[in-house]
Each structure stands twice: as structure tokens, then as C-alpha cells.
Amino acid sequence: MTARTVSKMTPGGLVRSLAPVVVLLLLLVVPRLSIEVPVLFNGPLDRPGNLRLLAVGFTLGIAALSYNLLFGFTGVLSFGHALFFGAGVYLPAIALRHWEWSVVPSLLFGLAGGTVLALAVGALSLRTEGVYLAMVTLAFAQAGAVIVGKNVGDLTGGEEGLSLRTRGLPEWMVGVVNTDNLYWMALVTLIVVYLLAWRLVTSPVGQVWKGIRENERRVEMLGLRPYVFKLLAFVISGALATCGGMVYLFLASGATPRVVGANFTVTLLLMVIIGGSGSLWGPVAGAMLYHFLDIRLTDWAASDTVASLPAVLSRPLRDPLFIFGVIFILLVMFFPRGIAGAFGGRLRPFRHVFGGAVARPAVAPGKTTE
Amino acid sequence: MRFGGATIVDDVSFTVPAGLFVSIIGPNGAGKTSLFNLLSGLYSPSAGSVWLRGDDITGMPPFARVRHGLGRSFQLTTVFTGLSTLENTRLAAQASHPGNYAFWRGAGHNRAARERAAWALETVGLAGKERVVAGSLSHGDKRKLDLAILLCSEPEVLLLDEPTAGVSAEEVPVMLEVIRRIRQVEGKTVLMVEHKMDVVHDLSDRVAVLANGALVAYDTPAAVMADPFVRSAYLGVT
Known part of the structure; x- marks a missing residue:
């Protein structure tokens, strides 16, 4: 199979191969697209509110993607992932506000802090497995939430949170008019994180991760120490989540305790499951969908259309969580492998050019040679 | 011992x-x-x-x-069901040919591991099934793969x-031939x-x-x- 792959490409395959490129190009030019998308978006697409909606979705996508490296690719279920996203939000915020550092050192401090935190939490909690690991990581995350909530050392601002100190920031990052810059920053970070994650899961290390997910004992009988590889996955996913948190800080113009709580970890798990844990892009799509519904359903539930319905309908519909719950049940019922599973799993950009895939034997049992 | x-x-x-x-x-x-x-x-x-x-x-x-x-196979076949047969053996081979855990490169770049993996699949008679997902192999083929994984770890x-x-009865001689080879040739x-x-x-x-x-x-x-x-x-x- 060489150049002829192109002619053998089905129209559906061509769409799947080109769709990621088209979507990416579209997302890149959104801040310059002054078009109305009724129902989905409020006002023209390039309105700061809409850009922020999408950009926050990107940062949550980074968090979900990083969580999936651990959960979907290595098979480690942690309930403490919010801690690292939260570290990315809070540490630079603290450095900027209280110590009046400039942007770059604050961000480096945040990344280093998040990574060290992930190393410490991972090194301890990975001594356990399964439900116990989930409990230990949950305990760490709750400890983090308490520290933030109780305003320890007068650093975090407690329940009030911490607003972003804008004085030390470069001008292009500040103010509603510069939302498009923040949008691009979020999108570029997402792309970089995505490429890094892709490189990792297809590398020798990624192979070991998948082996651990499939059968940890067998990996051990290959002469590899699963603990080391799981810790590596934990630290990398923690560090990437920290990156997502740092971008979130600028979009949200501050830090709120919501981003460290256990609720947020569960939300991440939901995003990954909605999107499909078997793929890299699935959780990003899941996070985008979740955030979009979270925001838009709230608007919609408060709208006149819902209020004018009979009370039997309008009461439950006025609660966005009710609608979201129904949508979630339907998604899990009809797309058990998530959004990515519904679209045929792994994305293969330019597949029509390069060809090649792991053949399912249902199609050609044992006869799939290249 | x-x-x-x-x-x-x-x-x-x-x-x-x-x-x-x-x-x-x-x-x-x-x-x-x-x-x-x-x-x-x-x-x-x-x-x-x-x-x-x-x-x-x-x-x-x-x-x-x-x-x-030391190398070991299991009574209940324990292959990595979600990976292809080649990925299964390559994972085992890269474990015994370390020094190339460069995560900025693809898993296929480790040439020694790649060759060892291909050799092991060939030895147990799974050549031509490199891209088949291990979970969907027949039971006999899974046992062969199990053995191939073991060979890749190069145990003494x-x-x-x-x-x-x-x-199955007709596959038993194939398995025995592989085992005989491990013992006599290696x-x-x-x-x-x-x-x-x-x-x-x-x-x-x-x-x-x-x-x-x-x-x-x-x-x-x-x-x-x-x-x-x-x-x-x-x-x-x-």
C-alpha cells in the first residue's frame, strides 16, 4: 500500500482526515469572524463574551486532556487532579498580587510549583492502587481546597478568591478589548499541550503507559517498574493541568476556590467520559461541550421561552443541571465510548496522505499486511 | 536454584x-x-x-x-488486549533494550526492539498478524503471543x-516446536x-x-x- 491509498480513501475517511485541520483553522480565525450564530452564541462570534466562552473551554480542554493521560492512557484514577489546575491558577495569582512579581517569573513559579506538587502527591499516592489511590488523592485535593478556602497565611483570599493584579501585566493581556489575544493564547497553549501529549502517548513511554493500563502485572514481568512510569504520567499530567490553570487565571481575571475543589475533579472526569477516554481529542471536545452547555444552558433556562412554558415543564427546565443531567444520560447511553468513539476514535490528520492504521480483524482477519 | x-x-x-x-x-x-x-x-x-x-x-x-x-508466561493468557500484536512484543522488547526512552520520538524508532519484536512474532508463527489487535486473536494465537512477549524479554x-x-489439538505441535527451539537453539x-x-x-x-x-x-x-x-x-x- 503506497500512493494508491489516496484513491482508496472513502469520502467519509477524507472528511475525518481533513476535519481536524478545518476545525483548527476556523478556531484560529474566530476572533475575526463577525458573524451571528443564532441559538448557540449570543451576538456576533467575535464578541468578547463569546471568545471568553470558547477560550475558557480550551483551558478546561487542557485540564481534561492532561487528566486523560493519567486516567485513559495509564489507567490511574486520581481524584486530585483539580489540585494541579488550581495550583496553576493560584500560584501565579499569589506571586503577581502579593509579591508583585512580573508575568514570566510568576508563570514559571506556577509551573514549578504545580510540578513539584504533582511529584509529591504522586510519589505518595501511587504507593496505593485503585479505590485507595482515588481516596488518597481526594484527601490531598480536599486539603488543598481547605488551605485555599481558609485563606492560610492571608495569601489566597479565602472564599472571596484573588483578583488578578493587572498592573504588572503587559498591555496586550489586559482588558476586555484584548480578549482576542487571550483567546489565541489559550488556543495556542491547547495546541502545544495536545502535540506534546500526542508525542508522549506514541513514544516508548506511552507504550508502557498503555501496557500498565491493560495489565500492570505483565508490565512488571517484562522487567519494568510500573511505579516509575505511573509517577511520570502523574507528574506530566499534573504539570500540563497547571499550564491550563495558568491560562485560565488570565481569562477569569482571578482565582476562585471553585477550581481546587473535588467537584472540579469530578467535572474533569465527566468531560473525559463524555468526550471518550480512548482518544486525545475526545476529552477536549468533551470539555468544550461541557463548558458550553454549562454556560449556555444557564442563559437558556433563564430565558422567556422557558418561562412561558407550563409549570410542569418550566420548573425542571429552569434548572440547567436538570437539562445537563438528561443530556449526559443520553450521551452515555448512545455514545458509551464518548464523542470520540462516536466519530470512530483516533483522529488521523492527513491520513489520506500517509495511510496506515491498526486494522480491526473483523475487517480482514490476519491478512492485514502493509 | x-x-x-x-x-x-x-x-x-x-x-x-x-x-x-x-x-x-x-x-x-x-x-x-x-x-x-x-x-x-x-x-x-x-x-x-x-x-x-x-x-x-x-x-x-x-x-x-x-x-x-527470569521470564515468565502465565496460565491465563495475559497479553495486552488493547494493543496490536506488534505493539505487544515491541513493548516487551523495548523493556529489554532500554536506553531509548526518548519520549520525543515514536515508539517505532528503537531499531533493536523493533527487530527483536518482529523476530519473536516470526518465531512463534504470528508473522503477518502484526497489526491485529491482541484482544481479538484466537486463544491459540494469544498463547503464541504470550510466548513471543516472553521471548522479547530475552530471559535466561x-x-x-x-x-x-x-x-487446539492441531496447534499444540506448533507450540511445542517453539518451546523445543527455545531450549535447543537458544x-x-x-x-x-x-x-x-x-x-x-x-x-x-x-x-x-x-x-x-x-x-x-x-x-x-x-x-x-x-x-x-x-x-x-x-x-x-x-
Whole structure:
């Protein structure tokens, strides 16, 4: 199979191969697209509110993607992932506000802090497995939430949170008019994180991760120490989540305790499951969908259309969580492998050019040679 | 290799000279698989010690024993079901050809591992099925893959736990041929748990008989078959 792959490409395959490129190009030019998308978006697409909606979705996508490296690719279920996203939000915020550092050192401090935190939490909690690991990581995350909530050392601002100190920031990052810059920053970070994650899961290390997910004992009988590889996955996913948190800080113009709580970890798990844990892009799509519904359903539930319905309908519909719950049940019922599973799993950009895939034997049992 | 003492496996002490093929037989529940778990480090003995290639490995975790030259297949096939057969063997081969954990490169870049993986698949007769997902292989093919994974770790001492169990009658000779090759061409030391007496008789230099967790005989196949105690304890039952 060489150049002829192109002619053998089905129209559906061509769409799947080109769709990621088209979507990416579209997302890149959104801040310059002054078009109305009724129902989905409020006002023209390039309105700061809409850009922020999408950009926050990107940062949550980074968090979900990083969580999936651990959960979907290595098979480690942690309930403490919010801690690292939260570290990315809070540490630079603290450095900027209280110590009046400039942007770059604050961000480096945040990344280093998040990574060290992930190393410490991972090194301890990975001594356990399964439900116990989930409990230990949950305990760490709750400890983090308490520290933030109780305003320890007068650093975090407690329940009030911490607003972003804008004085030390470069001008292009500040103010509603510069939302498009923040949008691009979020999108570029997402792309970089995505490429890094892709490189990792297809590398020798990624192979070991998948082996651990499939059968940890067998990996051990290959002469590899699963603990080391799981810790590596934990630290990398923690560090990437920290990156997502740092971008979130600028979009949200501050830090709120919501981003460290256990609720947020569960939300991440939901995003990954909605999107499909078997793929890299699935959780990003899941996070985008979740955030979009979270925001838009709230608007919609408060709208006149819902209020004018009979009370039997309008009461439950006025609660966005009710609608979201129904949508979630339907998604899990009809797309058990998530959004990515519904679209045929792994994305293969330019597949029509390069060809090649792991053949399912249902199609050609044992006869799939290249 | 010396070994002794645990509650399920008790008073089992024997030495396997390098290059020998030893079969372990015994009725169900005799402790054959438990013995393998002790040898490979999945269980730790309450008393006694395990020696491998002149070193005491009793306190070593499983992965360290593998690095010391021990390899093991499992009774219940344990391949990585979600990966393709090539990925399965390549994962095993890269574990024994480290030095290339460069995560900025693709997993296929490790040439030594790639060649070893292809060789192992060829050896067990899975060539041409490199891209098939392991979970969808037939049971016989899964057992072959299991063996290929083991070959990729390049162990000096192999523990084979019923390699022909559940393999269809026409595939058994293929498996036995592979095992024979490992032993004769590669000169490895092999310990094999097996129920089929003809297989044991053909392949083994020594046969160890376990009953109720104890070693009741350890001799050449012919001598073991002639032993009256073994005939009543094991052969008589079946």
C-alpha cells in the first residue's frame, strides 16, 4: 500500500482526515469572524463574551486532556487532579498580587510549583492502587481546597478568591478589548499541550503507559517498574493541568476556590467520559461541550421561552443541571465510548496522505499486511 | 536454584542446572502455580530462599528478577488486549533494550526492539498478524503471543505455566516446536508446568512432581514414571 491509498480513501475517511485541520483553522480565525450564530452564541462570534466562552473551554480542554493521560492512557484514577489546575491558577495569582512579581517569573513559579506538587502527591499516592489511590488523592485535593478556602497565611483570599493584579501585566493581556489575544493564547497553549501529549502517548513511554493500563502485572514481568512510569504520567499530567490553570487565571481575571475543589475533579472526569477516554481529542471536545452547555444552558433556562412554558415543564427546565443531567444520560447511553468513539476514535490528520492504521480483524482477519 | 517453605508450598527444595529443561507436574492444587509465583516474586515466601544464577533473589521485586534473567508466561493468557500484536512484543522488547526512552520520538524508532519484536512474532508463527489487535486473536494465537512477549524479554531462565492449555489439538505441535527451539537453539533453562504426560516425557531432562505443596520426586522422566509413589499419587489419579 503506497500512493494508491489516496484513491482508496472513502469520502467519509477524507472528511475525518481533513476535519481536524478545518476545525483548527476556523478556531484560529474566530476572533475575526463577525458573524451571528443564532441559538448557540449570543451576538456576533467575535464578541468578547463569546471568545471568553470558547477560550475558557480550551483551558478546561487542557485540564481534561492532561487528566486523560493519567486516567485513559495509564489507567490511574486520581481524584486530585483539580489540585494541579488550581495550583496553576493560584500560584501565579499569589506571586503577581502579593509579591508583585512580573508575568514570566510568576508563570514559571506556577509551573514549578504545580510540578513539584504533582511529584509529591504522586510519589505518595501511587504507593496505593485503585479505590485507595482515588481516596488518597481526594484527601490531598480536599486539603488543598481547605488551605485555599481558609485563606492560610492571608495569601489566597479565602472564599472571596484573588483578583488578578493587572498592573504588572503587559498591555496586550489586559482588558476586555484584548480578549482576542487571550483567546489565541489559550488556543495556542491547547495546541502545544495536545502535540506534546500526542508525542508522549506514541513514544516508548506511552507504550508502557498503555501496557500498565491493560495489565500492570505483565508490565512488571517484562522487567519494568510500573511505579516509575505511573509517577511520570502523574507528574506530566499534573504539570500540563497547571499550564491550563495558568491560562485560565488570565481569562477569569482571578482565582476562585471553585477550581481546587473535588467537584472540579469530578467535572474533569465527566468531560473525559463524555468526550471518550480512548482518544486525545475526545476529552477536549468533551470539555468544550461541557463548558458550553454549562454556560449556555444557564442563559437558556433563564430565558422567556422557558418561562412561558407550563409549570410542569418550566420548573425542571429552569434548572440547567436538570437539562445537563438528561443530556449526559443520553450521551452515555448512545455514545458509551464518548464523542470520540462516536466519530470512530483516533483522529488521523492527513491520513489520506500517509495511510496506515491498526486494522480491526473483523475487517480482514490476519491478512492485514502493509 | 534453591527454594523452600511456605504454607501452600512447603518443603520444596531443588536445583536446576543451567540449560536444563525441567517439567513440573502434579494434581490440581498441588501448588505448581504458587511455586511459580514464588519464583517470579509475585508472592514472597514466609521462609526459605530463591536463588537465580548464583544470586539470592528472595527479596527482589518481580521487575528486578526479570532484569536478572527470569521470564515468565502465565496460565491465563495475559497479553495486552488493547494493543496490536506488534505493539505487544515491541513493548516487551523495548523493556529489554532500554536506553531509548526518548519520549520525543515514536515508539517505532528503537531499531533493536523493533527487530527483536518482529523476530519473536516470526518465531512463534504470528508473522503477518502484526497489526491485529491482541484482544481479538484466537486463544491459540494469544498463547503464541504470550510466548513471543516472553521471548522479547530475552530471559535466561523461562517459567512456562501450561503453555499448551486451551490450545487446539492441531496447534499444540506448533507450540511445542517453539518451546523445543527455545531450549535447543537458544540454550535457555526452562521450567514448565504441564499436564500432558507425553509432552513432559518428550521435552524434559528432569521432572519434578508436586503433591499437596511438597516435592515428592525430582528425577529423569523415565525414573519418575517408574516411581511407585508418583504412580499412586499422580499418575494413578489421572
